[in-house]
Amino acid sequence: MVSSQPRLSTALVALASLLTPHPAIAVSPIDPSQCHCFLTNGTTARYFSQHKFFDFRTIANPGVPAPIDDRDGATNAPVTNAYFNSDNFTNTWSVQAWAGGSSDATVWNTYSKNDVYIESNTDANPASSTYLTLRTSRHATGDFQSSAEIQSISASYQFLSMRMYARTRGAAGAVTAMFTYRGGATEADVQEADLEILTQEGTNQVHYTNQPGNVNGVPRPDATEQVSIPGSWSDWRVHRYDWTPGSSDWYVDGARVASIQYQAPVDPATLLFNTWSDGGSWSGVMASGQSAEMQIQWIELIYNNTAEPSQFNHCANVCTVDVGTQPGVPALLSSGP
Numbered sequence: 001m002v003s004s005q006p007r008l009s010t011a012l013v014a015l016a017s018l019l020t021p022h023p024a025i026a027v028s029p030i031d032p033s034q035c036h037c038f039l040t041n042g043t044t045a046r047y048f049s050q051h052k053f054f055d056f057r058t059i060a061n062p063g064v065p066a067p068i069d070d071r072d073g074a075t076n077a078p079v080t081n082a083y084f085n086s087d088n089f090t091n092t093w094s095v096q097a098w099a100g101g102s103s104d105a106t107v108w109n110t111y112s113k114n115d116v117y118i119e120s121n122t123d124a125n126p127a128s129s130t131y132l133t134l135r136t137s138r139h140a141t142g143d144f145q146s147s148a149e150i151q152s153i154s155a156s157y158q159f160l161s162m163r164m165y166a167r168t169r170g171a172a173g174a175v176t177a178m179f180t181y182r183g184g185a186t187e188a189d190v191q192e193a194d195l196e197i198l199t200q201e202g203t204n205q206v207h208y209t210n211q212p213g214n215v216n217g218v219p220r221p222d223a224t225e226q227v228s229i230p231g232s233w234s235d236w237r238v239h240r241y242d243w244t245p246g247s248s249d250w251y252v253d254g255a256r257v258a259s260i261q262y263q264a265p266v267d268p269a270t271l272l273f274n275t276w277s278d279g280g281s282w283s284g285v286m287a288s289g290q291s292a293e294m295q296i297q298w299i300e301l302i303y304n305n306t307a308e309p310s311q312f313n314h315c316a317n318v319c320t321v322d323v324g325t326q327p328g329v330p331a332l333l334s335s336g337p
Contacts, residue, residue, distance in 0.1 A: 027324050027331035035319035035330050036312040038302045040161045042242045042249055043256060048160065049310035051321065052092060053328030054299040057128030059083050062118040064133075067291070069141035075099055077114035084116070096149040101278030106285065108144040109278040115148035119295065127236070128297045134275040136174050137291040145286065147276035148294075155182070155270040160303035162271065163240040165327065168233050170292025172200040173284040174277045178239060180269040188215045191265040193248045195239060199292050200284040203232040208250045210263040222262040229257055236297070254322075268306050273299070298327055 038048045061081060068074040075097055079085060084095055099110040115135040121128045134148035157180065168176045179194030192211035209224040229252045231237065240251040243265060250258040275294045277283040286292070302321060316337060319330040 029324065029326070029329050030317070030319060030332045032319070032330050034317055035332075036317045037310070037315035038319050038321065038330065039333060040242065040302060041320065041322040042161065042244070042251075043259070044244060044247075046159070046161075046242070046244050047315065047318075048302045048304055049312075050301070050303050050305060050308060051319075051330065052301045052303075054089070054092070055297075055328060056118065056132040056299075057121075057130060057297050059118040059130045059132075062120045062130045064119055065114050065117055067137045067139060067146065068112065068114050069139050071099075071108070071110060071142055071144050074112040074114060074139075074144075074146045075110045077112050079113050080117040083118060084113075090153075092153060093150045094153055096151055096274075102280040102282060104280045105278035107138070107277070107279030109276060110144065110146055111149045111274075111276070112146040115146050115275075116150060132296045134176070134273060134294045134296070135170075135291055136275045136277045136286070136293075138171075138173070138277070138286040138288050140288045143288075145277050145279070147274065149272060149274035149276070152271040154305060154307055156268040156305050156307035157271055158268040158304055158306050159243050159245065160271075160301060161240065161242045162303075163238055163300045164273070164296050165236060165238050165298050166294055166296040167236050168197045168199065168275075168292070168294050170199060171286055171290035172292075173279075173286030173290070174199040174275060174292035175283045176275045176292070176294035178241060178273050180241075180243060180265055180271055182265065182267055182269040187212055191263075191267060191269060193241065193243060193265050195241060195250055197233050197294075198283070202228075203234045204228050204230075206233060206250075206252075206257070208248070208258040208260065210248050210260050210265065212263075220263070223260065225258045225260060227257050230255070271301070300328060 065080050095113045095116045096111045101109040119133045136147040176197045182191040184190045196207040213224045242249040248260050248264050277286045279285045317335050318333045321330050324331045
């Protein structure tokens with residue numbers, strides 16, 4: 001991460017001023033390439049060296065692909081839209097295609113590229129033309145489940161603020177998730193921090209966890225919180241995860257809803273978004289012919305990556321994405337030599 005401590009006081013004062021409702025202070029939008037570092041407005045303000053914004057609101061040629069009622073066909077399906085072959089997407093993400101499930105799965109599940117697609121927004125007074133959809137479907141023909149996942153190309157993210165403007169809809173028996181992941185030699189060695197929505201539960205229930213939540217069948221209660229969020233996950237909300245040294249913090253529409261220090265991730269990790277079901281005890285069993293979706297208008301990452309060092313020697317231009325009205329457009333907090 002770039003050296004920024006000398007400018008900490010100035011930037012924090014600026015951030016505090018910008019976040020104070022009265023009096024309002026004008027912000028200065030800035031080209032992200034001109035930002036030397038980014039300061040977040042979490043419970044503990046943190047600097048990050050990189051920023052990426054993935055906008056799914058105006059993607060060409062949207063369409064909802066019919067489910068593929070064949071296990072091999074679903075597993076080996078091609079991508080559904082040219083966007084998923086574009087540099088903007090493939091430089092950071094890959095659409096996953098693999099078969100697998102939880103230890104108590106009762107339904108065969110495969111992750112299919114056919115279940116990751118760009119959909120037209122048909123909301124009344126829509127805020128976007130399109131959005132990204134991750135779908136899971138229970139197939140009557142073949143008696144299996146197909147699911148959706150995108151995963152970061154890099155496994156070297158180490159501390160970040162990850163946000164999505166998203167909603168979950170559809171049948172009971174699905175899990176939608178945003179998380180970081182680093183595998184380990186044993187279950188106890190896994191480092192994973194996740195947000196999970198279970199469609200079999202009430203629409204204000206969200207699970208936040210620093211995995212593993214149990215090891216060899218023994219629960220680790222300090223690793224997880226089930227939270228009643230304000231409002232519903234079936235509506236468009238900004239879901240946010242902040243991973244900082246020693247802590248995982250989750251937010252909904254800017255308000256912190258969970259904070260877990262126990263088992264907070266330490267080492268570099270991969271980023272994932274998925275929607276799945278396998279008939280196990282966690283997801284539940286989806287009825288035949290039904291589906292559920294996580295729909296995402298945009299994803300924003302403010303992060304450090306051990307394989308992506310900053311191009312700047314120090315942080316002269318300190319930026320934030322936590323003020324202003326346009327998603328993905330940073331504002332300049334402070335500037336100096």
